[in-house]
Amino acid sequence: MSDESRPSPAQTPVAAVIPAAGRGVRLGPGAPKALRALNGTPMLIHAVRALAASRHVSLVIVVAPPDGTAEVKSLLDAHALPERTDFTVVPGGDSRQESVKLGLDALPPEYGVVLVHDAARPLVPVDTVDAVIEAVRDGAPAVVPALPLADTVKEVEPAPEAGAPEPVVATPERARLRAVQTPQGFDRETLIRAHESVTDNVTDDASMVEQLGLTVVAVPGHEEAFKVTRPLDLVLAEAVLARRRLNDGF
Ligand SMILES: Nc1ccn([C@@H]2O[C@H](COP(=O)(O)OP(=O)(O)OP(=O)(O)O)[C@@H](O)[C@H]2O)c(=O)n1
């Protein structure tokens, strides 16, 4: 489908790419992070459900650990997921950036809006997902959910060895800083162009769009969209799930 024949972002269907191919080194030894359980359900399934909860999302592309594609397909088959959503599983790469690119390679032509969401952010609320989609549909080429920082941030001269003292070189003005989450939302062509032309190693997709010289906009993120990175994050995630169950009356 050509750019001209694809409907405008306001009408086009939305696909989500979920990179889930990381090992989870910072979480400690065990299965790939996305396959580890949170209250008995794999983190990846929580993340897939979180994105599929949006009535706008009609396709979810899961980027699985390279040796775990069959396992991920079985997990998706074994868990209840919305029937109106299609699912595709592809093997991932050595970096998050490469994994997202492999997910984009599987994107059918009719999807004009694409979300990229970390499997490691399993508890993002649907209102955050919808706020990102709405901002892309309103015309922003790239949208990130973001939160103000609770801590003061220092720029340091990194020490050659971990744990050694590091000279502080600056204190950026905190009011202008935001901690950025996912899902990040994009106009399809913008994201594909970014992944084709930016080769630097980056930590998120929106920064690739910034490198194209385009404006990225931030919408309010949510504290429950935190990334499960270290062991304490698992404790927090299970506490959030327990609180949700109480609030839902289970
Ligand atoms: N080669 C990779 C590396 C990361 N990711 C995904 O990118 C998201 C964010 O990455 P992060 O939290 O850093 O996960 P890991 O790379 O697994 O963590 P670590 O750096 O601790 O190993 C995760 O959903 C992860 O599965 C991926 O799909 N492919």
Ligand SMILES: C[C@](O)(CO)[C@H](O)COP(=O)(O)O
């Ligand atoms: C994409 C991201 O979650 C935005 O905060 C983050 O940059 C991923 O970083 P990681 O080092 O791969 O965890």
